Amino acid sequence: MEPVFAIVFGVMVAVATYLLMSRNALRIVLGLLVLGNAANLSIFVAGRLGSRTPPLVPDGQTFVTEVANPLPQALILTAIVISFALVAFTIVLFQSAYKQLGTIDADAMRAAEPHDDVGGTSVKAGQQKVAEFAA
């Protein structure tokens, strides 16, 4: 069973990578979601997929064998809650960035690092100087 899940994990990471490389901010959010779920899947598979019996100790016994591993489920639960909160924040942030900047194209978002703010001279002025020097 594990190889199938490993392949699914690989496909999910590939999909996430593809989405994250997009310039569209909405696709980036979707990529983050898929990547987060791929992470959860990797933890789940790491805990081994042997038994499906719930890890409950029967009355009168102190030990059980051959039950599902509860630890990965606890870890995934934690990770799901965290990624839910973070993705919710990300969506709100992206939405207000869209409102303020008027674009969801990640390449066009240059408010923090404008093109003409390198070394105090604008790129245009620099290009002009180069052109003058060449002429």
Add this chain to the structure above:
Amino acid sequence: MTSHLLLTLPILFPLLGVALCALFWANKLAQRIVSLAASLGLLGSAIALMYAVFDGTVLATHFGNWDAPFGIVFVADMFSAVMVLITGVMAVAVGIYGLAGYIEPKENAFYHLLYQGLLLGVTGAFLTGDIFNLYVWFEIMLISSFGLLALGGTRSQLDAGVKYVTLNLIATTFFLITVGFLYGITGTLNMADLARVLPTVENQGLVTTLAVLFLMAFGSKAAVFPLFYWLPAAYHTASAPVVAIFAALLTKVGVYAIIRTFTLLFDGDAGYTGPIVAGIAIFTMVTGVFGAASHLDVRRILSFHIISQIGYMLFGIIVATPLAIGGSILYIVHHIVVKANLFLIAGIINRAGGSFHLKEVGGLYRTMPFLGVLFLIPALSLAGLPPLSGFWSKFTVIKASLDAGHVVLAGVGLAVGVLTLYSMIKIWNEAFWKSAPGASETAMVTWKGDRRTRALMLTPAISLAAVTLTIGLYAEPFVDFSLRAGAQLLDKSAYIDAVFPPAQFVGSLP
């Protein structure tokens, strides 16, 4: 009993701070008092923790009394304790500075709450002895920093937030995936247990793969060479106190995690990861310092210098001798103090000179000679001039790398120091030395007229400069402590014994 208290108090104070700030969300004064009191509590408990581990003992506490490796443990050795202590110092210094009205319009919007949340995440990350728990603390730290960065809601902050959030989320998800793989191979998440189990794993190639994956995940947090792009895209948009606490703590948590995992978990395969880290360190130092040289905004220059300095902190795990790791620890402590102080002073330059941009300020040495001296102390220390703290930390790491024959590494380290000096001189020339452009006169009048703001902004800067001078002029105890901490990191047995006490104590139920 006391060890439980010593280890939990440093996270309880910020946690209490978060809770109370949320409770007093409409009352700015109450939030200020709570936040400052919580920071002071953090500092106090950090001093107590340092006192307890100073002689080399390793403290550990098992939450819920679950024996390791089943429950979550908190562990403090000398390295953890010094990181918590410096966090406490920064929390108080930047906390006082933050009262100067930098965030005034947005102070109600959860500034104090997020500030304490950031401290909570950072302190937890330094103290935890469980790798999944480390992930949780990372996330607490991140979500707080996201909030702090976007607090102002300006165009550039939102733009910076988009990049900062996306790249950091990818990095932490990477970390989570790696933790999953690690659990799959070893079946445990307790770091002391991992230190025992990992050398016995059959497929050591997989362990090396994990080491490199961790290096990528933590390296992205620490802003090392190919993974640093989130930092210069974001830091310069935040307000001065926010960027000061970011510069002090965020990347250093990444460095801490790298040093911790590569001394405790992955020391066996240093032959493979060593050259990789050496390459990363060299490129980190060089790209950072050139990035800084090309900018004229004080905050952007200083942001690039954070990246450049991270390279030196990696010397410890490249060389892996007590001297090198001790040097790295000393470097981290020195760098936190100096870098945060430079950002605080950048805030003062902005207040008194009217701008962060070097073309628009000037003449500050004429109007405020004292500020000029105050700037030179951390600036020259950053470049590594004797007798300041930067000299001793650079001296230690470079001597360690020369001892081990890493000549290129040491040479690049020295050259980058010179280039750092160039950037610092540039700030000095533009902001302090050249005559003032007309626009900045009004800012100076406002600054001179506001005694309270001056006191709130200058006191932390002067105190941190005093710390830099103390480390520089009275270096022996600091160097000695760092070297002992480095030796302790290389000897894993104390850490493991603290988490797994000798057999007679295990399972002693009442």
